[in-house]
Amino acid sequence: MWSFSSCASAPKEDFSLKTIPLATRPKNIIFLIGDGMATAQVSAHIYWSGIGKSIFEQFPVVGFHKSHASDYLVTDSAAGATAFACGEKTKVGAIGVLPPDERPCKTILEELDAQGMATGMVTTCTATHATPASFISHLELRALTEEIAAEYLKTNFDCLIAGGEQLFNQRYDKINLLDSLRAKGYVVRRGTNFRKLPLDGSKPFVHFTHEMEPPTASGGRTYLPPATKLACEFLQKRSDKGFFLMVEGSQIDWACHTNDKSWLKAEMADFDLTIREALRFAMQNGETLVVVTGDHECGGLALASQGNSKKYFTPTFSTRVHSATMVPVYAFGPGASLFSGVYENTEIYNKMREALGR
Ligand code: MG
Ligand code: ZN
Numbered sequence: 001m002w003s004f005s006s007c008a009s010a011p012k013e014d015f016s017l018k019t020i021p022l023a024t025r026p027k028n029i030i031f032l033i034g035d036g037m038a039t040a041q042v043s044a045h046i047y048w049s050g051i052g053k054s055i056f057e058q059f060p061v062v063g064f065h066k067s068h069a070s071d072y073l074v075t076d077s078a079a080g081a082t083a084f085a086c087g088e089k090t091k092v093g094a095i096g097v098l099p100p101d102e103r104p105c106k107t108i109l110e111e112l113d114a115q116g117m118a119t120g121m122v123t124t125c126t127a128t129h130a131t132p133a134s135f136i137s138h139l140e141l142r143a144l145t146e147e148i149a150a151e152y153l154k155t156n157f158d159c160l161i162a163g164g165e166q167l168f169n170q171r172y173d174k175i176n177l178l179d180s181l182r183a184k185g186y187v188v189r190r191g192t193n194f195r196k197l198p199l200d201g202s203k204p205f206v207h208f209t210h211e212m213e214p215p216t217a218s219g220g221r222t223y224l225p226p227a228t229k230l231a232c233e234f235l236q237k238r239s240d241k242g243f244f245l246m247v248e249g250s251q252i253d254w255a256c257h258t259n260d261k262s263w264l265k266a267e268m269a270d271f272d273l274t275i276r277e278a279l280r281f282a283m284q285n286g287e288t289l290v291v292v293t294g295d296h297e298c299g300g301l302a303l304a305s306q307g308n309s310k311k312y313f314t315p316t317f318s319t320r321v322h323s324a325t326m327v328p329v330y331a332f333g334p335g336a337s338l339f340s341g342v343y344e345n346t347e348i349y350n351k352m353r354e355a356l357g358r
Contacts, residue, residue, distance in 0.1 A: 026289035026334040026355055027242035030232065030278040033084070034271050035077055035131055036253025036298030038327045043303055044261075044315050045268035055275045059292070059330035061337055065345040066326055067296040070099050073324045077253065078142040080295030080345065081134035085109065087349030095130060095148065096138040104138035108349055109244055110155050115358060118158045118238035122227045124214050124270075125250035126164025127152065127206075131295065135246055146171050153180055158204045158238045161227045165190055165208035181206055192223050194230055201237025216251055218266035224249065225273040232281040232288075242287070242356075247274060256299030259317040282333050289333040289355050293348065297325045 034041070046054045069079035070089040082090045082097075086105035090098050098105050113119045121132045128137075128145040137151030149167040152160070168177035178188050187198050187205040197205050207227075215221045228247050235243035249271035255263035275292055282288035300318030329348065331339035335355025339348075 020283055021286065022334045023287045024334055025287075025357055027287035028232075028236070028244070028282075028285065028289070029242075029352055029356065030228075030245045030247065030282065030288060030290045031084070031352065032247045032249070032271075032275055032278060032290070032292045033081070033131060034249045034252045034268075034292070034294045035125075036256045036296065036322070037249070037268075037271070037294030038297035038301075038323075038325050040297065040301035040303060040325075041252060041256070041264065041268060041294070042328060044264065044301065044313075045272065047303070047313060048265050048268070049272070055272045055279070056292075056328075056330060058279075059332055061331040061340050063329040063331070063339045064326040064342045065293065065329055065348060066343070067294075067345050068324060074322050075296050075324075075345075076142075076322065077130035077295050078134060081131045083345040084293075084295070084348050085135045087346045087353075089344070089346055093142050094140055095133045095142050095144075096136075097140055102140045107135050108352060109135040109157065109246065112244045112356075112358070113155055113157060116239060116241045118235040118241075118243040119155075119245070120157060120159035120161075120231050120235050120243070121246045121248070122159075122161040122224065122231050123163075123248040123250050124209075124217075124221060124224050125162065125248065126167060126213055127160055127162035127208075128164050128167050129250060131248045131250060132160075132162060132246065146173070149177055150175075152206075153177065153184065156184075156204070158243075159206075159231055159234055161194075161207045161209060161223070161231060163208065163210040163212060163214040166211045168208075178206075194223075194227065197230070197234070199230065199234055201234055204238070205234075216255075216263055216266065217270040218263050221270070224270055225277045228274050229277040229281065232278065236285075247278065249274060252294070253298045256301060256317065257320055259299060259320060261315040264315070279332060287334065289335045289352070290331065291336075291339060291348065291352065292330040294327045295345075296327060297323045299323070 069075040085107035128148040306312040
């Protein structure tokens with residue numbers, strides 16, 4: 001049980017998001033995905049934080065997307081992220097490929113990389129998990145994780161911070177993809193100390209935070225906010241044409257699958273701090289579009305009143321899987337106004353491309 005005014009987790013910070021002068025077109029995009037995060041997850045976070053204190057309340061532009069896949073009303077993270085990455089609906093479980101014949105679709109990360117922009121991803125899951133995988137690989141099934149890892153060699157992305165090192169160096173095919181990455185010029189590191197990365201922008205890098213899945217936010221994982229800040233500053237040095245960074249709060253979804261409200265609370269607080277880092281960069285930079293959304297709802301979460309009391313709420317899950325509710329989209333920066341309204345999840349791809357003029 002939580003009262004609506006207790007548990008302030010984030011400091012009050014006024015970003016004055018509506019008032020800073022901005023370029024007419026963004027040079028950079030920071031795209032943040034809260035996996036499994038829809039209106040109920042954000043609402044719970046708002047009441048846990050104390051009304052007026054969450055970052056979500058400060059965005060000048062809010063819209064909604066319809067998350068359904070090409071084959072099912074209730075989507076998954078593979079079809080959900082492919083819709084964002086390629087601007088096309090695909091089947092549940094498919095990564096960067098389209099029906100009916102599993103034709104690969106070029107992702108926004110691949111397209112912008114080919115146009116000379118710097119690109120990167122930061123996640124709190126393995127690099128081969130469905131959400132990051134859908135931006136850089138093309139496979140009919142999300143479960144093909146070793147194949148997904150190999151696809152990282154096909155795009156000249158600039159930085160990756162994620163779990164899942166074992167999928168690159170302890171493989172059934174015995175190929176050490178870390179050696180392959182090094183041969184391509186990447187600095188490869190592990191752990192949660194980022195100081196030895198080539199932060200001057202001289203070389204691209206891959207940094208594994210864990211061998212497989214990183215720990216939970218309530219279990220001591222703290223790297224997502226600082227890694228997001230670091231990635232923005234690094235990518236800015238990598239190309240004068242701008243950058244595209246995808247950041248995922250991966251475990252909001254896992255907390256909801258487990259119906260674990262304490263875990264959810266910690267993941268939402270961590271994602272809030274991460275969004276703040278993106279907005280701080282964007283505020284200072286003036287040429288950065290920040291888009292925050294979820295890929296789908298998870299857990300069928302309701303903020304039910306606690307017993308007869310209307311003063312308190314008990315987060316109540318109605319399922320252990322995803323649900324079809326619409327998902328909010330928050331935007332700030334040049335091009336943000338494109339993101340108001342109600343639209344298909346595929347429109348997020350189109351809107352990001354339109355904002356960039358590319
Ligand atoms: Mg995910
Ligand atoms: Zn899920």
